[in-house]
Amino acid sequence: MNRPIQPAQHLQSQVPVELQAPDIRPYRRVSAAAGTPAIDYLVRLESGKPGPHVLIQALTHGNELCGAIALDFLLQEDVRPLQGVLSLVFANVEAYHRWDPENPHGNRFCDEDYNRLWGDDVLKGPRDSIELRRARELVNYIDSADYLLDLHSMSAPCEALMVCGVREHGGLKAVAMTQGIGLPRWLMMDTGHSAGLRMIERGRFGDPRAKAVAALLEAGQHWERKSEAVARDASLRFLAYTGLIDRDWALSRCSLAPEQQRVIQVTEAVIAKTKSFQWLADYQGLEVIEHAGTAIAQDGDACLRTPYDDCVLVMPTRARFTVGNTMLRFGRIES
CATH class of the missing domain: 2.40.50 (OB fold (Dihydrolipoamide Acetyltransferase, E2P))
Structure with missing residues:
Protein backbone atom coordinates (compact mmCIF):
# COMPACT_ATOMS: atom_id res chain seq x y z
CA MET A 1 0.00 0.00 0.00
CA ASN A 2 1.31 3.48 -0.91
CA ARG A 3 2.20 5.75 1.96
CA PRO A 4 0.41 9.10 2.06
CA ILE A 5 2.42 11.98 0.65
CA GLN A 6 3.72 14.28 3.35
CA PRO A 7 4.72 17.77 2.15
CA ALA A 8 8.15 19.05 3.03
CA GLN A 9 8.48 22.40 4.72
CA HIS A 10 8.99 25.43 2.48
CA LEU A 11 12.70 25.66 1.82
CA GLN A 12 14.51 28.95 2.19
CA SER A 13 18.17 28.94 1.24
CA GLN A 14 20.31 28.89 4.36
CA VAL A 15 23.61 28.93 2.48
CA PRO A 16 26.21 31.06 4.27
CA VAL A 17 27.50 34.12 2.44
CA GLU A 18 31.02 33.13 1.35
CA LEU A 19 31.52 35.97 -1.15
CA GLN A 20 32.58 39.55 -0.57
CA ALA A 21 30.67 42.17 -2.53
CA PRO A 22 33.24 44.25 -4.46
CA ASP A 23 33.31 48.02 -4.36
CA ILE A 24 32.15 49.00 -7.84
CA ARG A 25 32.09 52.76 -7.25
CA PRO A 26 35.39 53.27 -9.15
CA TYR A 27 33.60 51.99 -12.27
CA ARG A 28 30.82 54.55 -12.23
CA ARG A 29 32.44 56.62 -14.97
CA VAL A 30 35.36 54.89 -16.67
CA SER A 31 34.82 55.08 -20.41
CA ALA A 32 36.53 58.06 -21.97
CA ALA A 33 36.45 57.09 -25.66
CA ALA A 34 34.93 59.58 -28.06
CA GLY A 35 31.29 58.87 -28.69
CA THR A 36 30.89 56.72 -25.60
CA PRO A 37 27.46 57.27 -24.06
CA ALA A 38 27.49 58.92 -20.64
CA ILE A 39 25.94 56.01 -18.76
CA ASP A 40 26.97 55.19 -15.21
CA TYR A 41 28.57 51.80 -14.56
CA LEU A 42 29.09 51.05 -18.25
CA VAL A 43 32.76 50.39 -19.00
CA ARG A 44 33.51 50.51 -22.74
CA LEU A 45 36.92 49.32 -23.92
CA GLU A 46 37.81 49.90 -27.56
CA SER A 47 40.55 48.17 -29.52
CA GLY A 48 40.62 50.64 -32.39
CA LYS A 49 40.29 47.70 -34.79
CA PRO A 50 37.27 46.23 -36.58
CA GLY A 51 35.49 43.45 -34.77
CA PRO A 52 32.39 42.52 -32.82
CA HIS A 53 30.82 44.38 -29.94
CA VAL A 54 30.96 41.94 -27.02
CA LEU A 55 29.07 42.72 -23.81
CA ILE A 56 29.07 41.07 -20.39
CA GLN A 57 26.43 42.18 -17.91
CA ALA A 58 26.45 41.63 -14.16
CA LEU A 59 23.96 42.56 -11.43
CA THR A 60 20.74 42.00 -13.32
CA HIS A 61 19.71 41.18 -9.76
CA GLY A 62 21.30 43.10 -6.92
CA ASN A 63 22.13 40.16 -4.67
CA GLU A 64 23.85 38.03 -7.34
CA LEU A 65 27.43 38.86 -6.41
CA CYS A 66 29.42 36.53 -8.65
CA GLY A 67 28.87 38.62 -11.78
CA ALA A 68 30.13 41.79 -10.14
CA ILE A 69 33.16 39.87 -8.86
CA ALA A 70 33.86 38.56 -12.38
CA LEU A 71 33.71 42.02 -13.96
CA ASP A 72 35.84 43.46 -11.16
CA PHE A 73 38.38 40.68 -11.82
CA LEU A 74 38.54 41.48 -15.54
CA LEU A 75 39.05 45.16 -14.82
CA GLN A 76 41.67 44.49 -12.16
CA GLU A 77 43.47 42.29 -14.72
CA ASP A 78 43.36 45.25 -17.12
CA VAL A 79 41.60 43.26 -19.82
CA ARG A 80 41.80 44.88 -23.26
CA PRO A 81 40.16 43.74 -26.49
CA LEU A 82 42.40 42.68 -29.37
CA GLN A 83 39.66 43.64 -31.82
CA GLY A 84 36.23 45.23 -31.72
CA VAL A 85 34.71 46.60 -28.52
CA LEU A 86 34.29 45.11 -25.06
CA SER A 87 31.56 46.48 -22.81
CA LEU A 88 31.21 45.57 -19.13
CA VAL A 89 27.88 46.60 -17.62
CA PHE A 90 26.90 46.69 -13.95
CA ALA A 91 23.13 46.70 -14.40
CA ASN A 92 20.89 47.12 -11.35
CA VAL A 93 23.31 49.13 -9.25
CA GLU A 94 20.53 50.71 -7.19
CA ALA A 95 19.62 47.27 -5.88
CA TYR A 96 23.26 46.27 -5.47
CA HIS A 97 24.01 49.28 -3.29
CA ARG A 98 21.33 48.00 -0.89
CA TRP A 99 23.26 44.75 -0.32
CA ASP A 100 23.25 43.58 3.28
CA PRO A 101 24.97 40.25 4.05
CA GLU A 102 22.70 39.93 7.09
CA ASN A 103 19.67 40.00 4.75
CA PRO A 104 21.04 38.56 1.50
CA HIS A 105 17.62 37.95 -0.08
CA GLY A 106 16.54 41.54 0.48
CA ASN A 107 18.00 43.34 -2.55
CA ARG A 108 17.19 41.19 -5.57
CA PHE A 109 15.55 44.31 -7.01
CA CYS A 110 14.17 47.65 -5.85
CA ASP A 111 10.72 47.84 -7.44
CA GLU A 112 10.46 44.95 -9.91
CA ASP A 113 12.49 42.25 -11.64
CA TYR A 114 14.94 43.90 -14.03
CA ASN A 115 14.95 40.83 -16.28
CA ARG A 116 11.23 40.89 -17.14
CA LEU A 117 11.16 44.34 -18.76
CA TRP A 118 12.74 43.88 -22.16
CA GLY A 119 9.71 43.93 -24.43
CA ASP A 120 9.15 47.22 -26.26
CA ASP A 121 5.59 47.28 -24.94
CA VAL A 122 7.02 47.63 -21.43
CA LEU A 123 10.05 49.79 -22.21
CA LYS A 124 7.96 52.25 -24.23
CA GLY A 125 4.91 52.01 -21.99
CA PRO A 126 3.69 54.37 -19.27
CA ARG A 127 4.90 52.50 -16.19
CA ASP A 128 7.77 53.76 -14.07
CA SER A 129 10.15 52.04 -11.66
CA ILE A 130 13.80 52.16 -10.69
CA GLU A 131 14.46 49.09 -12.84
CA LEU A 132 12.56 50.47 -15.83
CA ARG A 133 14.55 53.71 -15.73
CA ARG A 134 17.79 51.75 -15.82
CA ALA A 135 16.57 49.49 -18.63
CA ARG A 136 15.47 52.49 -20.69
CA GLU A 137 18.86 54.07 -20.12
CA LEU A 138 20.70 50.98 -21.38
CA VAL A 139 18.41 49.44 -24.01
CA ASN A 140 19.86 51.10 -27.10
CA TYR A 141 23.36 50.21 -25.98
CA ILE A 142 22.38 46.61 -25.23
CA ASP A 143 20.81 46.38 -28.69
CA SER A 144 24.16 47.27 -30.29
CA ALA A 145 25.92 44.16 -28.91
CA ASP A 146 26.81 41.25 -31.17
CA TYR A 147 27.54 38.86 -28.31
CA LEU A 148 26.00 39.09 -24.84
CA LEU A 149 26.67 37.09 -21.69
CA ASP A 150 24.34 37.88 -18.77
CA LEU A 151 25.79 36.70 -15.44
CA HIS A 152 23.36 35.40 -12.81
CA SER A 153 23.22 33.01 -9.86
CA MET A 154 20.50 30.98 -8.12
CA SER A 155 18.81 30.98 -4.73
CA ALA A 156 19.28 27.23 -4.16
CA PRO A 157 22.54 25.26 -4.21
CA CYS A 158 22.66 23.82 -7.71
CA GLU A 159 25.05 23.03 -10.53
CA ALA A 160 25.70 25.87 -12.95
CA LEU A 161 23.38 26.17 -15.93
CA MET A 162 23.45 28.18 -19.16
CA VAL A 163 20.00 29.47 -20.09
CA CYS A 164 20.02 29.62 -23.89
CA GLY A 165 16.48 30.91 -24.38
CA VAL A 166 13.66 29.64 -26.55
CA ARG A 167 14.69 27.16 -29.26
CA GLU A 168 13.03 28.97 -32.17
CA HIS A 169 13.92 32.42 -30.82
CA GLY A 170 17.70 32.28 -30.60
CA GLY A 171 18.07 29.22 -28.40
CA LEU A 172 19.91 27.06 -30.92
CA LYS A 173 22.55 29.69 -31.67
CA ALA A 174 23.04 30.27 -27.93
CA VAL A 175 23.57 26.52 -27.48
CA ALA A 176 26.20 26.56 -30.24
CA MET A 177 27.97 29.49 -28.59
CA THR A 178 27.95 27.83 -25.17
CA GLN A 179 29.36 24.63 -26.64
CA GLY A 180 32.18 26.77 -28.01
CA ILE A 181 32.75 28.28 -24.57
CA GLY A 182 33.02 24.79 -23.03
CA LEU A 183 31.14 25.30 -19.77
CA PRO A 184 28.96 24.89 -17.80
CA ARG A 185 27.93 21.25 -18.01
CA TRP A 186 24.20 21.91 -18.39
CA LEU A 187 22.68 23.95 -21.23
CA MET A 188 18.96 24.70 -21.25
CA MET A 189 16.50 25.83 -23.89
CA ASP A 190 13.22 26.83 -22.32
CA THR A 191 9.78 28.27 -23.04
CA GLY A 192 10.45 31.88 -22.09
CA HIS A 193 9.11 33.56 -18.98
CA SER A 194 5.44 34.26 -18.40
CA ALA A 195 6.18 37.42 -16.39
CA GLY A 196 7.94 39.26 -19.23
CA LEU A 197 10.64 39.26 -21.89
CA ARG A 198 14.21 38.60 -20.76
CA MET A 199 17.15 40.53 -22.15
CA ILE A 200 18.58 37.50 -23.98
CA GLU A 201 15.33 37.19 -25.99
CA ARG A 202 15.24 40.79 -27.10
CA GLY A 203 15.55 41.96 -30.73
CA ARG A 204 18.40 40.41 -32.71
CA PHE A 205 19.27 38.01 -29.88
CA GLY A 206 15.88 36.34 -30.23
CA ASP A 207 15.90 36.35 -34.04
CA PRO A 208 17.27 33.04 -35.38
CA ARG A 209 18.19 34.75 -38.67
CA ALA A 210 20.37 37.39 -37.00
CA LYS A 211 24.00 36.79 -36.08
CA ALA A 212 23.74 38.43 -32.65
CA VAL A 213 23.64 35.85 -29.86
CA ALA A 214 23.00 36.01 -26.11
CA ALA A 215 22.96 33.58 -23.21
CA LEU A 216 22.30 33.79 -19.48
CA LEU A 217 24.64 32.03 -17.07
CA GLU A 218 23.27 30.74 -13.78
CA ALA A 219 26.63 30.26 -12.06
CA GLY A 220 25.40 28.33 -9.01
CA GLN A 221 24.06 29.41 -5.63
CA HIS A 222 24.21 33.16 -5.02
CA TRP A 223 26.81 33.21 -2.28
CA GLU A 224 28.75 29.96 -2.65
CA ARG A 225 32.40 30.47 -3.49
CA LYS A 226 32.24 28.23 -6.55
CA SER A 227 29.82 30.63 -8.26
CA GLU A 228 32.65 33.17 -8.35
CA ALA A 229 34.93 30.73 -10.21
CA VAL A 230 32.17 29.72 -12.63
CA ALA A 231 31.29 33.33 -13.49
CA ARG A 232 34.96 34.27 -13.90
CA ASP A 233 35.90 31.28 -16.05
CA ALA A 234 32.79 31.51 -18.20
CA SER A 235 33.50 35.19 -18.82
CA LEU A 236 37.12 34.51 -19.78
CA ARG A 237 36.19 31.63 -22.07
CA PHE A 238 33.38 33.70 -23.60
CA LEU A 239 35.80 36.52 -24.45
CA ALA A 240 38.27 34.02 -25.92
CA TYR A 241 35.48 32.40 -27.96
CA THR A 242 34.50 35.74 -29.46
CA GLY A 243 38.12 36.51 -30.33
CA LEU A 244 38.34 39.59 -28.14
CA ILE A 245 41.16 38.31 -25.94
CA ASP A 246 44.04 35.89 -26.36
CA ARG A 247 42.95 32.33 -25.60
CA ASP A 248 46.15 31.42 -23.75
CA TRP A 249 45.85 34.58 -21.62
CA ALA A 250 42.28 33.64 -20.77
CA LEU A 251 42.93 29.99 -19.98
CA SER A 252 45.90 30.84 -17.76
CA ARG A 253 43.44 32.63 -15.48
CA CYS A 254 40.83 29.85 -15.41
CA SER A 255 40.59 27.26 -12.65
CA LEU A 256 37.80 25.01 -13.98
CA ALA A 257 38.18 22.37 -16.68
CA PRO A 258 35.76 22.35 -19.62
CA GLU A 259 32.75 20.09 -19.11
CA GLN A 260 31.12 17.27 -21.07
CA GLN A 261 28.01 19.28 -21.84
CA ARG A 262 24.37 18.18 -21.92
CA VAL A 263 21.43 19.99 -23.50
CA ILE A 264 18.04 20.13 -21.81
Whole structure:
Protein backbone atom coordinates (compact mmCIF):
# COMPACT_ATOMS: atom_id res chain seq x y z
CA MET A 1 0.00 0.00 0.00
CA ASN A 2 1.31 3.48 -0.91
CA ARG A 3 2.20 5.75 1.96
CA PRO A 4 0.41 9.10 2.06
CA ILE A 5 2.42 11.98 0.65
CA GLN A 6 3.72 14.28 3.35
CA PRO A 7 4.72 17.77 2.15
CA ALA A 8 8.15 19.05 3.03
CA GLN A 9 8.48 22.40 4.72
CA HIS A 10 8.99 25.43 2.48
CA LEU A 11 12.70 25.66 1.82
CA GLN A 12 14.51 28.95 2.19
CA SER A 13 18.17 28.94 1.24
CA GLN A 14 20.31 28.89 4.36
CA VAL A 15 23.61 28.93 2.48
CA PRO A 16 26.21 31.06 4.27
CA VAL A 17 27.50 34.12 2.44
CA GLU A 18 31.02 33.13 1.35
CA LEU A 19 31.52 35.97 -1.15
CA GLN A 20 32.58 39.55 -0.57
CA ALA A 21 30.67 42.17 -2.53
CA PRO A 22 33.24 44.25 -4.46
CA ASP A 23 33.31 48.02 -4.36
CA ILE A 24 32.15 49.00 -7.84
CA ARG A 25 32.09 52.76 -7.25
CA PRO A 26 35.39 53.27 -9.15
CA TYR A 27 33.60 51.99 -12.27
CA ARG A 28 30.82 54.55 -12.23
CA ARG A 29 32.44 56.62 -14.97
CA VAL A 30 35.36 54.89 -16.67
CA SER A 31 34.82 55.08 -20.41
CA ALA A 32 36.53 58.06 -21.97
CA ALA A 33 36.45 57.09 -25.66
CA ALA A 34 34.93 59.58 -28.06
CA GLY A 35 31.29 58.87 -28.69
CA THR A 36 30.89 56.72 -25.60
CA PRO A 37 27.46 57.27 -24.06
CA ALA A 38 27.49 58.92 -20.64
CA ILE A 39 25.94 56.01 -18.76
CA ASP A 40 26.97 55.19 -15.21
CA TYR A 41 28.57 51.80 -14.56
CA LEU A 42 29.09 51.05 -18.25
CA VAL A 43 32.76 50.39 -19.00
CA ARG A 44 33.51 50.51 -22.74
CA LEU A 45 36.92 49.32 -23.92
CA GLU A 46 37.81 49.90 -27.56
CA SER A 47 40.55 48.17 -29.52
CA GLY A 48 40.62 50.64 -32.39
CA LYS A 49 40.29 47.70 -34.79
CA PRO A 50 37.27 46.23 -36.58
CA GLY A 51 35.49 43.45 -34.77
CA PRO A 52 32.39 42.52 -32.82
CA HIS A 53 30.82 44.38 -29.94
CA VAL A 54 30.96 41.94 -27.02
CA LEU A 55 29.07 42.72 -23.81
CA ILE A 56 29.07 41.07 -20.39
CA GLN A 57 26.43 42.18 -17.91
CA ALA A 58 26.45 41.63 -14.16
CA LEU A 59 23.96 42.56 -11.43
CA THR A 60 20.74 42.00 -13.32
CA HIS A 61 19.71 41.18 -9.76
CA GLY A 62 21.30 43.10 -6.92
CA ASN A 63 22.13 40.16 -4.67
CA GLU A 64 23.85 38.03 -7.34
CA LEU A 65 27.43 38.86 -6.41
CA CYS A 66 29.42 36.53 -8.65
CA GLY A 67 28.87 38.62 -11.78
CA ALA A 68 30.13 41.79 -10.14
CA ILE A 69 33.16 39.87 -8.86
CA ALA A 70 33.86 38.56 -12.38
CA LEU A 71 33.71 42.02 -13.96
CA ASP A 72 35.84 43.46 -11.16
CA PHE A 73 38.38 40.68 -11.82
CA LEU A 74 38.54 41.48 -15.54
CA LEU A 75 39.05 45.16 -14.82
CA GLN A 76 41.67 44.49 -12.16
CA GLU A 77 43.47 42.29 -14.72
CA ASP A 78 43.36 45.25 -17.12
CA VAL A 79 41.60 43.26 -19.82
CA ARG A 80 41.80 44.88 -23.26
CA PRO A 81 40.16 43.74 -26.49
CA LEU A 82 42.40 42.68 -29.37
CA GLN A 83 39.66 43.64 -31.82
CA GLY A 84 36.23 45.23 -31.72
CA VAL A 85 34.71 46.60 -28.52
CA LEU A 86 34.29 45.11 -25.06
CA SER A 87 31.56 46.48 -22.81
CA LEU A 88 31.21 45.57 -19.13
CA VAL A 89 27.88 46.60 -17.62
CA PHE A 90 26.90 46.69 -13.95
CA ALA A 91 23.13 46.70 -14.40
CA ASN A 92 20.89 47.12 -11.35
CA VAL A 93 23.31 49.13 -9.25
CA GLU A 94 20.53 50.71 -7.19
CA ALA A 95 19.62 47.27 -5.88
CA TYR A 96 23.26 46.27 -5.47
CA HIS A 97 24.01 49.28 -3.29
CA ARG A 98 21.33 48.00 -0.89
CA TRP A 99 23.26 44.75 -0.32
CA ASP A 100 23.25 43.58 3.28
CA PRO A 101 24.97 40.25 4.05
CA GLU A 102 22.70 39.93 7.09
CA ASN A 103 19.67 40.00 4.75
CA PRO A 104 21.04 38.56 1.50
CA HIS A 105 17.62 37.95 -0.08
CA GLY A 106 16.54 41.54 0.48
CA ASN A 107 18.00 43.34 -2.55
CA ARG A 108 17.19 41.19 -5.57
CA PHE A 109 15.55 44.31 -7.01
CA CYS A 110 14.17 47.65 -5.85
CA ASP A 111 10.72 47.84 -7.44
CA GLU A 112 10.46 44.95 -9.91
CA ASP A 113 12.49 42.25 -11.64
CA TYR A 114 14.94 43.90 -14.03
CA ASN A 115 14.95 40.83 -16.28
CA ARG A 116 11.23 40.89 -17.14
CA LEU A 117 11.16 44.34 -18.76
CA TRP A 118 12.74 43.88 -22.16
CA GLY A 119 9.71 43.93 -24.43
CA ASP A 120 9.15 47.22 -26.26
CA ASP A 121 5.59 47.28 -24.94
CA VAL A 122 7.02 47.63 -21.43
CA LEU A 123 10.05 49.79 -22.21
CA LYS A 124 7.96 52.25 -24.23
CA GLY A 125 4.91 52.01 -21.99
CA PRO A 126 3.69 54.37 -19.27
CA ARG A 127 4.90 52.50 -16.19
CA ASP A 128 7.77 53.76 -14.07
CA SER A 129 10.15 52.04 -11.66
CA ILE A 130 13.80 52.16 -10.69
CA GLU A 131 14.46 49.09 -12.84
CA LEU A 132 12.56 50.47 -15.83
CA ARG A 133 14.55 53.71 -15.73
CA ARG A 134 17.79 51.75 -15.82
CA ALA A 135 16.57 49.49 -18.63
CA ARG A 136 15.47 52.49 -20.69
CA GLU A 137 18.86 54.07 -20.12
CA LEU A 138 20.70 50.98 -21.38
CA VAL A 139 18.41 49.44 -24.01
CA ASN A 140 19.86 51.10 -27.10
CA TYR A 141 23.36 50.21 -25.98
CA ILE A 142 22.38 46.61 -25.23
CA ASP A 143 20.81 46.38 -28.69
CA SER A 144 24.16 47.27 -30.29
CA ALA A 145 25.92 44.16 -28.91
CA ASP A 146 26.81 41.25 -31.17
CA TYR A 147 27.54 38.86 -28.31
CA LEU A 148 26.00 39.09 -24.84
CA LEU A 149 26.67 37.09 -21.69
CA ASP A 150 24.34 37.88 -18.77
CA LEU A 151 25.79 36.70 -15.44
CA HIS A 152 23.36 35.40 -12.81
CA SER A 153 23.22 33.01 -9.86
CA MET A 154 20.50 30.98 -8.12
CA SER A 155 18.81 30.98 -4.73
CA ALA A 156 19.28 27.23 -4.16
CA PRO A 157 22.54 25.26 -4.21
CA CYS A 158 22.66 23.82 -7.71
CA GLU A 159 25.05 23.03 -10.53
CA ALA A 160 25.70 25.87 -12.95
CA LEU A 161 23.38 26.17 -15.93
CA MET A 162 23.45 28.18 -19.16
CA VAL A 163 20.00 29.47 -20.09
CA CYS A 164 20.02 29.62 -23.89
CA GLY A 165 16.48 30.91 -24.38
CA VAL A 166 13.66 29.64 -26.55
CA ARG A 167 14.69 27.16 -29.26
CA GLU A 168 13.03 28.97 -32.17
CA HIS A 169 13.92 32.42 -30.82
CA GLY A 170 17.70 32.28 -30.60
CA GLY A 171 18.07 29.22 -28.40
CA LEU A 172 19.91 27.06 -30.92
CA LYS A 173 22.55 29.69 -31.67
CA ALA A 174 23.04 30.27 -27.93
CA VAL A 175 23.57 26.52 -27.48
CA ALA A 176 26.20 26.56 -30.24
CA MET A 177 27.97 29.49 -28.59
CA THR A 178 27.95 27.83 -25.17
CA GLN A 179 29.36 24.63 -26.64
CA GLY A 180 32.18 26.77 -28.01
CA ILE A 181 32.75 28.28 -24.57
CA GLY A 182 33.02 24.79 -23.03
CA LEU A 183 31.14 25.30 -19.77
CA PRO A 184 28.96 24.89 -17.80
CA ARG A 185 27.93 21.25 -18.01
CA TRP A 186 24.20 21.91 -18.39
CA LEU A 187 22.68 23.95 -21.23
CA MET A 188 18.96 24.70 -21.25
CA MET A 189 16.50 25.83 -23.89
CA ASP A 190 13.22 26.83 -22.32
CA THR A 191 9.78 28.27 -23.04
CA GLY A 192 10.45 31.88 -22.09
CA HIS A 193 9.11 33.56 -18.98
CA SER A 194 5.44 34.26 -18.40
CA ALA A 195 6.18 37.42 -16.39
CA GLY A 196 7.94 39.26 -19.23
CA LEU A 197 10.64 39.26 -21.89
CA ARG A 198 14.21 38.60 -20.76
CA MET A 199 17.15 40.53 -22.15
CA ILE A 200 18.58 37.50 -23.98
CA GLU A 201 15.33 37.19 -25.99
CA ARG A 202 15.24 40.79 -27.10
CA GLY A 203 15.55 41.96 -30.73
CA ARG A 204 18.40 40.41 -32.71
CA PHE A 205 19.27 38.01 -29.88
CA GLY A 206 15.88 36.34 -30.23
CA ASP A 207 15.90 36.35 -34.04
CA PRO A 208 17.27 33.04 -35.38
CA ARG A 209 18.19 34.75 -38.67
CA ALA A 210 20.37 37.39 -37.00
CA LYS A 211 24.00 36.79 -36.08
CA ALA A 212 23.74 38.43 -32.65
CA VAL A 213 23.64 35.85 -29.86
CA ALA A 214 23.00 36.01 -26.11
CA ALA A 215 22.96 33.58 -23.21
CA LEU A 216 22.30 33.79 -19.48
CA LEU A 217 24.64 32.03 -17.07
CA GLU A 218 23.27 30.74 -13.78
CA ALA A 219 26.63 30.26 -12.06
CA GLY A 220 25.40 28.33 -9.01
CA GLN A 221 24.06 29.41 -5.63
CA HIS A 222 24.21 33.16 -5.02
CA TRP A 223 26.81 33.21 -2.28
CA GLU A 224 28.75 29.96 -2.65
CA ARG A 225 32.40 30.47 -3.49
CA LYS A 226 32.24 28.23 -6.55
CA SER A 227 29.82 30.63 -8.26
CA GLU A 228 32.65 33.17 -8.35
CA ALA A 229 34.93 30.73 -10.21
CA VAL A 230 32.17 29.72 -12.63
CA ALA A 231 31.29 33.33 -13.49
CA ARG A 232 34.96 34.27 -13.90
CA ASP A 233 35.90 31.28 -16.05
CA ALA A 234 32.79 31.51 -18.20
CA SER A 235 33.50 35.19 -18.82
CA LEU A 236 37.12 34.51 -19.78
CA ARG A 237 36.19 31.63 -22.07
CA PHE A 238 33.38 33.70 -23.60
CA LEU A 239 35.80 36.52 -24.45
CA ALA A 240 38.27 34.02 -25.92
CA TYR A 241 35.48 32.40 -27.96
CA THR A 242 34.50 35.74 -29.46
CA GLY A 243 38.12 36.51 -30.33
CA LEU A 244 38.34 39.59 -28.14
CA ILE A 245 41.16 38.31 -25.94
CA ASP A 246 44.04 35.89 -26.36
CA ARG A 247 42.95 32.33 -25.60
CA ASP A 248 46.15 31.42 -23.75
CA TRP A 249 45.85 34.58 -21.62
CA ALA A 250 42.28 33.64 -20.77
CA LEU A 251 42.93 29.99 -19.98
CA SER A 252 45.90 30.84 -17.76
CA ARG A 253 43.44 32.63 -15.48
CA CYS A 254 40.83 29.85 -15.41
CA SER A 255 40.59 27.26 -12.65
CA LEU A 256 37.80 25.01 -13.98
CA ALA A 257 38.18 22.37 -16.68
CA PRO A 258 35.76 22.35 -19.62
CA GLU A 259 32.75 20.09 -19.11
CA GLN A 260 31.12 17.27 -21.07
CA GLN A 261 28.01 19.28 -21.84
CA ARG A 262 24.37 18.18 -21.92
CA VAL A 263 21.43 19.99 -23.50
CA ILE A 264 18.04 20.13 -21.81
CA GLN A 265 14.83 21.15 -23.59
CA VAL A 266 12.25 22.49 -21.17
CA THR A 267 8.80 21.18 -22.05
CA GLU A 268 6.71 23.11 -19.58
CA ALA A 269 6.93 25.56 -16.71
CA VAL A 270 5.04 24.89 -13.50
CA ILE A 271 3.22 27.91 -12.08
CA ALA A 272 2.06 28.05 -8.45
CA LYS A 273 -1.74 28.12 -8.34
CA THR A 274 -2.14 28.43 -4.58
CA LYS A 275 -0.30 29.97 -1.64
CA SER A 276 0.05 26.51 -0.13
CA PHE A 277 2.46 25.17 -2.76
CA GLN A 278 4.80 22.69 -1.03
CA TRP A 279 7.71 20.60 -2.24
CA LEU A 280 7.62 16.94 -1.22
CA ALA A 281 11.41 16.66 -0.97
CA ASP A 282 14.47 18.88 -0.83
CA TYR A 283 15.06 19.38 -4.55
CA GLN A 284 18.17 21.38 -5.40
CA GLY A 285 17.75 21.39 -9.18
CA LEU A 286 18.89 19.26 -12.14
CA GLU A 287 17.76 16.04 -10.47
CA VAL A 288 16.81 13.44 -13.09
CA ILE A 289 13.62 11.64 -11.95
CA GLU A 290 13.58 8.15 -13.44
CA HIS A 291 9.87 7.39 -13.58
CA ALA A 292 6.91 9.31 -14.96
CA GLY A 293 4.21 9.99 -12.40
CA THR A 294 6.57 10.57 -9.48
CA ALA A 295 5.00 12.99 -6.99
CA ILE A 296 7.24 16.00 -6.36
CA ALA A 297 4.99 18.77 -4.97
CA GLN A 298 1.55 19.57 -3.60
CA ASP A 299 -0.28 22.69 -4.82
CA GLY A 300 -3.49 23.01 -2.86
CA ASP A 301 -5.51 19.88 -3.63
CA ALA A 302 -3.45 19.07 -6.73
CA CYS A 303 -0.45 16.76 -6.67
CA LEU A 304 2.32 17.69 -9.10
CA ARG A 305 3.90 14.67 -10.82
CA THR A 306 6.66 14.22 -13.37
CA PRO A 307 5.19 13.97 -16.89
CA TYR A 308 7.69 11.50 -18.41
CA ASP A 309 10.59 9.18 -17.58
CA ASP A 310 14.04 10.69 -16.96
CA CYS A 311 12.51 14.08 -16.27
CA VAL A 312 14.94 16.83 -15.28
CA LEU A 313 13.83 19.21 -12.52
CA VAL A 314 15.11 22.59 -13.63
CA MET A 315 15.57 25.47 -11.18
CA PRO A 316 12.98 24.62 -8.49
CA THR A 317 12.15 27.78 -6.59
CA ARG A 318 12.82 27.57 -2.88
CA ALA A 319 12.57 31.18 -1.76
CA ARG A 320 9.55 32.79 -3.49
CA PHE A 321 6.25 30.98 -2.90
CA THR A 322 3.60 33.22 -4.47
CA VAL A 323 0.63 32.54 -6.72
CA GLY A 324 1.63 32.91 -10.37
CA ASN A 325 5.35 32.41 -9.74
CA THR A 326 7.28 29.89 -11.82
CA MET A 327 8.15 27.17 -9.33
CA LEU A 328 9.84 24.64 -11.60
CA ARG A 329 10.51 23.66 -15.20
CA PHE A 330 10.31 20.10 -16.51
CA GLY A 331 13.00 19.20 -19.05
CA ARG A 332 14.10 16.40 -21.37
CA ILE A 333 17.76 15.62 -21.99
CA GLU A 334 18.42 15.97 -25.73
CA SER A 335 22.13 15.21 -25.87
